[in-house]
Structure formats: C-alpha cells, structure tokens
Amino acid sequence: MEIALLILSxxxxxxxVASVTAAFFALKNAKAERVRFDELAESVFDYKMDWTExxxxxxxxxxxxxxxxxxxxxxxxxxxxxxxxxxxxxxxxGMSLCVNAxxxxxxxxxxxxxxGISGLIHWKSVSVTQPNGRIKVYSLGRDISDxxxxxxxxxxxxxxxxxxxxxxxxxxxxxxxxxxxFITEGTSVYMKTSAxxxxxxxxxxxxxxxxxxxxxxxKKEDVLVVQRQxxxxxxxxxxxxxVEASVKTSLGIYHTFTLECKYNKGAIDxxxxxxxxxxxxxxxxxxxxxxxxxxxxxxxxxxxxxxGFMIEGGEYLSxxxxxxxxxxxxxxxxxxxxxxxxxxxxxxxxxxxxxxxETLTRVAGENAVVGKVGVEDYALMLRCESEExxxxxxxxxxxxxxxxxxxxxxPSVLKEQSGFIAGACFHxxxxxxxxxxxxxxxxxxxxxxxxxxxCSFFDEKIEKAVSGRNIVEHExxxxxxxxxxxxxxxxxxxxxxxxxxxxxxxxxWNHKTQGLIxxxxxxxxxxxxxxxxxxxxxxxLQACIQNKLWQxxxxxxxxxxxxxSQAQLYQTDVVASVTNALNESGIDPGCLEVELxxxxxxxxxxxxxxILYSLxxxxxxxxxDDFGTxxxxxxxxxxxxxxxxxxxxxxxxxxETNVTARCxxxxxxDLGKAMDLTVxxxxxxxxxxxxxxxxxGCDIIQGYLYSKPQPAAxxxxxxxxxxxxxxxxxxxxxxxxxx
Ligand code: C2E
Ligand code: CA
Ligand code: CA
Numbered sequence: 194m195e196i197a198l199l200i201l202s203x204x205x206x207x208x209x210v211a212s213v214t215a216a217f218f219a220l221k222n223a224k225a226e227r228v229r230f231d232e233l234a235e236s237v238f239d240y241k242m243d244w245t246e247x248x249x250x251x252x253x254x255x256x257x258x259x260x261x262x263x264x265x266x267x268x269x270x271x272x273x274x275x276x277x278x279x280x281x282x283x284x285x286x287g288m289s290l291c292v293n294a295x296x297x298x299x300x301x302x303x304x305x306x307x308x309g310i311s312g313l314i315h316w317k318s319v320s321v322t323q324p325n326g327r328i329k330v331y332s333l334g335r336d337i338s339d340x341x342x343x344x345x346x347x348x349x350x351x352x353x354x355x356x357x358x359x360x361x362x363x364x365x366x367x368x369x370x371x372x373x374x375f376i377t378e379g380t381s382v383y384m385k386t387s388a389x390x391x392x393x394x395x396x397x398x399x400x401x402x403x404x405x406x407x408x409x410x411x412k413k414e415d416v417l418v419v420q421r422q423x424x425x426x427x428x429x430x431x432x433x434x435x436v437e438a439s440v441k442t443s444l445g446i447y448h449t450f451t452l453e454c455k456y457n458k459g460a461i462d463x464x465x466x467x468x469x470x471x472x473x474x475x476x477x478x479x480x481x482x483x484x485x486x487x488x489x490x491x492x493x494x495x496x497x498x499x500x501g502f503m504i505e506g507g508e509y510l511s512x513x514x515x516x517x518x519x520x521x522x523x524x525x526x527x528x529x530x531x532x533x534x535x536x537x538x539x540x541x542x543x544x545x546x547x548x549x550x551e552t553l554t555r556v557a558g559e560n561a562v563v564g565k566v567g568v569e570d571y572a573l574m575l576r577c578e579s580e581e582x583x584x585x586x587x588x589x590x591x592x593x594x595x596x597x598x599x600x601x602x603x604p605s606v607l608k609e610q611s612g613f614i615a616g617a618c619f620h621x622x623x624x625x626x627x628x629x630x631x632x633x634x635x636x637x638x639x640x641x642x643x644x645x646x647x648c649s650f651f652d653e654k655i656e657k658a659v660s661g662r663n664i665v666e667h668e669x670x671x672x673x674x675x676x677x678x679x680x681x682x683x684x685x686x687x688x689x690x691x692x693x694x695x696x697x698x699x700x701x702w703n704h705k706t707q708g709l710i711x712x713x714x715x716x717x718x719x720x721x722x723x724x725x726x727x728x729x730x731x732x733x734l735q736a737c738i739q740n741k742l743w744q745x746x747x748x749x750x751x752x753x754x755x756x757x758s759q760a761q762l763y764q765t766d767v768v769a770s771v772t773n774a775l776n777e778s779g780i781d782p783g784c785l786e787v788e789l790x791x792x793x794x795x796x797x798x799x800x801x802x803x804i805l806y807s808l809x810x811x812x813x814x815x816x817x818d819d820f821g822t823x824x825x826x827x828x829x830x831x832x833x834x835x836x837x838x839x840x841x842x843x844x845x846x847x848x849e850t851n852v853t854a855r856c857x858x859x860x861x862x863d864l865g866k867a868m869d870l871t872v873x874x875x876x877x878x879x880x881x882x883x884x885x886x887x888x889x890g891c892d893i894i895q896g897y898l899y900s901k902p903q904p905a906a907x908x909x910x911x912x913x914x915x916x917x918x919x920x921x922x923x924x925x926x927x928x929x930x931x932x
Contacts, residue, residue: 395443842876
C-alpha cells in the first residue's frame with residue numbers, strides 16, 4: 194500500500210512539475226496553471242510579472258502586487274515601463290522594452306514604501322515566442338535590499354552598487370531558461386527540466402534524469418562542487434542552491450548552466466520535491482568573452498586598449514626599425530582614478546578618462562600610438578630624433594597632465610586625489626613590443642608610488658631590477674624544493690583588549706645570494722608562471738602546522754590567516770587543499786582564515802560564491818583583503834559569505850591628514866557593522882591612527898605599530914600568551930576584586 198502510494202505520489206509529483214513546466218513554456222492560459230506558476234516563481238524568486246510586447250497583457254504575482262500596493266504604485270503596464278523603459282529614449286514600450294528586459298537581464302528597480310522603507314529588486318527576464326508569434330516576457334525579481342544597509346550607504350556607493358549588479362548580471366544574463374525540479378525517491382535523486390533544456394542535454398522532454406547521469410555529463414573539474422551543492426540542498430542542509438556547471442550536450446559541446454533553487458517551506462515545495470530555475474548562460478558568457486577578446490579599443494575613450502596597443506605598437510615598431518628611427522614609449526598612470534570612481538561615481542571617472550585621452554592625444558601629435566592600457570594607465574609611443582627631444586617631450590607631457598590635474602574647474606577634493614606618475618624608455622633595436630612595454634612600465638613603478646609627478650627614464654638601476662625579475666623567474670621553481678621559502682607572521686591585535694587574536698602568514702624567500710626577497714618581488718612572477726598554486730598550497734599547510742604547534746605548546750589559540758592567490762582560487766581545487774591542510778595538521782577549522790581580494794573574487798563571481806560556501810562549510814573563516822582599493826562595493830559583500838573586511842593600508846595611511854580617506858574608512862566600517870562583519874585595519878603605524886580607527890569602530894588592528902611580520906619564533910616569544918598564565922592572571926584579578 195505504501196509503495197503504491199509512493200509510486201502514485203511520484204507520478205503526481207512528476208506530473209506536477211511537467212505541468213508547471215508546460216505552463217511556463219507552452220503558455221497555456223488555464224487559470225489554475227497560471228496561479229501555480231506564479232506561486233512557484235515567487236517562491237523561488239521573490240517577485241514575478243509577465244507581460245506581452247505591446248503591454249496589452251500584464252500579470253503580476255501576488256507578492257509583487259502586495260509590495261506595489263504598499264508603495265502606492267498601481268500594478269499596471271506603467272510599472273513594467275518604469276522598470277524596463279530605456280532611460281535614454283523614454284519609456285516607449287514595445288519591442289525595445291523586451292530587448293531591454295532580456296538583454297540587460299540585470300535590471301534593478303527601486304521601491305519606496307509609504308512607511309519610508311526603500312529597497313531594490315534585481316530582475317531577470319526570459320522572452321518566449323507564443324504560438325501566435327507574439328513575444329511574451331517573464332520577469333523574475335529577487336529582493337536584494339537589506340533595509341538597514343541600503344539606508345546606510347551613501348548615494349555614491351549606491352550608484353556603485355547599481356553598476357556592479359549590472360555587471361554581475363550581464364555576466365549571467367540568461368539566453369535560455371527553464372524550471373528545474375529535483376525529485377527524491379528513496380535514496381535516488383532525479384532531475385526534471387524544461388523540454389528544450391532536456392533536448393539540449395539529449396533527453397526526451399518526458400524524461401526524468403537521474404542525478405548521477407546528469408553529473409556524468411558535468412565537466413570533470415566542476416563535478417565535486419556541483420554534487421556537493423546539490424546534495425546539501427536536497428538533504429535540507431542548505432535552503433538555497435546556486436551553482437554553475439559546464440555540461441556536455443548531445444552535440445558533444447559544453448554549455449554552461451546556472452542552477453538556482455530556493456527551498457521555501459511555506460510555499461509549494463514538498464519534502465520529495467525541490468524546485469527552482471536553470472539558466473543556460475553559454476551564449477551570454479561567450480558574448481562577453483568575445484566582447485572582451487575582440488575589441489582593441491577602449492569603449493569609453495576610443496583609444497587602443499592594452500590588446501590593441503600591443504598590436505598597433507608592434508607594427509609601429511617594425512616600421513620604425515625599417516626606417517631606422519628612434520622610438521620612445523611613455524607610460525603614464527593617473528593615480529587614484531579608481532578612488533575617484535568610488536567617490537564620484539563611474540560617470541565622473543568616464544568624463545575624466547575621456548579628457549585625459551583627448552589631452553594626451555593632442556600632446557602626442559598625429560604620428561603617435563596612444564592607448565588606455567589599464568584602469569588608470571595610458572601609454573604613448575612616438576618617434577623622437579634625440580634623447581634631448583625625448584626629454585623635452587616628456588616634460589611637455591608632464592606639464593600638460595599636471596596642469597590638467599590642477600585644473601581650476603576641478604573640485605578641490607578631486608585635485609587632492611589626482612596626480613600622475615610617468616615612465617619612459619627608448620627603444621633598443623633588439624626588444625620586441627612586450628619587452629619594450631615592460632621596460633617602460635617598470636620605469637613607472639620604480640619611483641615612489643605617490644602622486645609626485647615623477648617622470649623617469651629606463652636606466653641601469655631599473656635594468657638591474659628587471660634582471661632581478663629574471664632571477665626570480667629562473668629560480669622560484671627551485672626555491673620551494675630547496676626549502677628557501679619561509680612564512681613570517683604579523684600579529685592582529687584586538688583594539689579593545691590589546692590582546693593578539695590572530696596572525697597573518699606572509700611569505701619570504703631566503704635566497705642564497707640575494708638575501709631576503711619580499712613577496713612583492715616574487716609572488717606576481719610566481720603567479721604568471723603558475724607555480725604560485727604549489728607555493729600557496731605549501732603555505733597553507735605550513736601555517737596550519739605552525740598554528741597547531743603553538744596550541745600544543747599550550748598557548749592561547751589564535752586564528753592564522755593565509756593569502757589566497759587568484760590562481761589558487763580558480764585553477765586549483767582550493768577546497769581540497771584546505772581540507773588537506775586541516776586534516777594533515779589536525780588544526781580546528783575555526784583557527785584558519787583565508788584572505789582574498791575583491792578584484793579576484795569578481796573575476797568569476799558565481800564560481801567564487803560556490804567555492805567560498807564550500808570553505809565556510811568546512812568551518813574556515815573568510816576575509817576580504819585590501820578593501821577600499823578595488824570595486825569596494827556593497828554587492829560583493831552582500832553575496833559573498835565574508836566574515837571580516839580588511840581596510841587597505843592606503844586608506845589608513847591617509848586617515849590622519851585626509852578627510853576623504855577618513856570618510857571612506859568610516860563608510861566601510863559602518864557598512865561592515867551593518868552587515869555584522871568584523872572590521873580590521875591594515876598598515877597601522879602610529880598611535881594616532883589607532884585612536885582614530887578606534888573612534889570609527891574598528892575591531893582589529895594590524896601594522897608596524899605592533900610588529901612587522903616576523904619569523905614564527907619571534908612572534909611566539911613576543912606575543913603568544915601561555916594559556917596557564919592567563920588562567921593564573923584571571924584568578925589573580927578575581928581575588929583582587931573580591932578583596
Ligand atoms: P597583503 O596581504 O596586503 O599583506 C600586507 C602587507 O602589508 C605585508 O607585506 C605586510 O608586511 C605589509 N604591512 C603590514 N603592516 C604594515 C605597516 O604598518 N606599514 C607598511 N608599510 N606595511 C605594512 P608583504 O609581507 O611584503 O606582502 C605583500 C603582499 O604579498 C601581501 O599583501 C600579499 O598580497 C602577498 N603575499 C604575501 N604572502 C603571500 C602568500 O603566501 N601567498 C600569496 N598568494 N600572496 C602572498
Ligand atoms: Ca593579506
Ligand atoms: Ca592587504
């Protein structure tokens with residue numbers, strides 16, 4: 194009887210999913226199916242609406258209706274126009290609305306309720322051609338507002354958030370989508386999805402796919418993460434699933450899908466059935482990659498981008514060689530352009546970038562190649578008769594850029610933030626374009642990295658530094674094998690108690706002839722050579738073993754943090770190497786923290802989310818390093834499972850003298866507090882900086898004020914507290930207070 198019931202309920206459930214799928218894609222207008230689809234959509238996402246291209250039919254889900262009514266907005270076609278209307282052309286309805294909705298699948302709308310609560314909805318849309326040829330758009334919205342936080346952030350940050358979300362969602366904009374269901378029968382798990390996604394994977398649309406069968410089609414490197422995330426979701430361990438998988442289709446090529454499900458107890462999910470959506474993001478991802486690859490121009494300034502500059506510059510060089518001309522390459526970095534973008538928004542930065550571009554193009558003259566080769570970087574390649582002429586030219590560039598930075602019309606705070614450094618190099622007949630470019634850029638970095646308007650020429654000293662790089666390139670591989678790498682540790686101190694709460698592990702290279710080499714000189718080279726993954730793996734294990742050793746010696750436990758490189762995050766199974774380090778050292782996962790930067794995290798945000806959640810599952814903490822230098826956005830903090838923010842040294846450095854730096858620091862601390870994160874300030878060197886950070890509400894301090902990074906033995910002697918001693922001290926304090 195039970196078995197019969199089970200089979201019957203199995204059939205019913207499969208039927209249920211099939212009917213939901215059919216309702217979505219075949220667009221039958223039966224009322225019951227519509228209600229079910231609305232319910233399902235709103236249980237997986239938060240809001241839903243569907244509408245025809247001419248807006249003659251507009252239907253809102255119940256949640257959305259309730260929200261709009263509470264905000265005093267009528268749930269009608271005007272609302273659809275207000276969300277997806279093109280700002281530039283006015284909300285004209287019709288096809289351009291559909292195109293906007295689907296193409297810019299990361300549209301964000303804002304709402305303000307009568308009681309003053311504001312919020313943001315992030316919309317994803319799918320368009321479906323109906324049998325009558327008309328297009329219907331299904332828009333699913335997720336509530337991304339956190340009332341407390343959204344009220345706290347400043348307008349500039351809000352602007353930044355919008356930009357950021359736009360970017361993230363373009364990355365995952367859906368070319369195709371379907372409903373996804375997981376059905377559990379005993380110990381077996383089956384999947385069911387829409388007809389065309391089934392067909393893509395080589396199944397009949399009535400098929401239910403066994404999870405193992407699906408996993409066998411997933412790309413090898415993704416399988417573990419996908420399997421783990423799905424199992425956690427199905428077993429109820431996690432109430433949401435968000436995972437990206439490359440799946441081999443019936444044509445033998447890989448498509449990338451995102452699986453997004455949310456378990457909502459109150460709604461229509463059942464114990465044996467979990468539902469959500471599957472998005473085929475292959476096309477949008479390819480488009481994005483193509484867009485990045487194809488273009489040789491910077492879209493804002495119209496100058497060559499780095500790729501274009503290398504191609505065009507290469508041709509310029511070979512022509513120059515033929516005609517026996519002297520060629521000079523000048524690299525210019527406009528300092529803090531990133532920071533300006535954070536303070537004044539992307540539009541101001543774009544306007545400034547354009548102005549710099551126009552100015553440089555004018556100075557360089559007609560016969561030059563001018564490029565915007567990085568966020569803050571420009572490059573000019575020109576012909577020069579003599580070194581004297583080059584000097585004059587460089588001076589001219591300096592004067593123009595400098596006067597530009599000091600332009601009367603710029604707000605004073607902008608002037609304070611601006612400045613540039615420049616480096617130049619004469620072409621030597623044997624160098625190809627990349628060597629030439631590298632020489633000019635190292636010259637750029639040979640000066641003090643402050644807006645000091647430093648212009649320098651490539652010379653012997655710099656040549657030596659470059660050859661230092663060659664040493665690194667040739668010997669870093671051996672360093673690990675020869676045992677020349679060592680971890681130093683820098684204490685992290687609680688601002689309230691003054692006690693050590695953790696330490697950051699920082700790599701050093703004891704080179705046999707060069708002496709101690711700092712990470713800034715070898716980590717990026719190791720990264721380019723991919724040996725970084727081995728180095729990081731070694732560092733992770735060493736740090737855990739060292740921490741365990743300290744605990745075994747009877748010191749109060751502290752948390753060790755380890756830096757993760759981009760390569761480690763994306764090119765290795767970092768979850769496996771952390772698991773290995775934990776197992777081999779026997780350390781409690783709560784005593785390990787992994788540091789990553791936001792820039793790294795944003796490269797493939799979906800993947801980062803999935804990896805970080807797996808690390809969190811192990812019990813390891815995660816901190817966002819160098820915060821305040823990259824995107825510094827609310828969105829990354831909101832979607833990544835972070836425990837701690839590390840405010841970058843460059844902000845702390847300026848905090849005593851620069852009001853803007855202090856304001857940004859305060860905004861970051863407030864943001865962190867509102868999101869329940871611990872906030873640490875890096876690079877604290879003076880008592881006054883510490884006091885200011887204390888006033889702003891920072892929790893932890895790291896910097897030379899307490900200690901430079903030191904070998905383990907020094908940290909042990911100077912900072913670690915034997916647990917027994919602490920117990921005695923506590924007892925003593927207790928006795929004193931009783932007397
Ligand atoms: P980071 O992660 O931002 O590390 C902090 C850096 O700031 C360290 O430089 C530290 O010595 C320095 N610092 C700390 N307090 C102060 C201060 O008060 N004043 C000043 N002027 N500097 C301070 P370090 O050790 O040279 O490391 C540089 C970078 O190299 C690190 O930046 C990190 O990105 C990278 N790195 C270091 N070790 C590793 C590693 O094992 N793996 C990876 N992937 N990267 C590493
Ligand atoms: Ca770090
Ligand atoms: Ca840092």
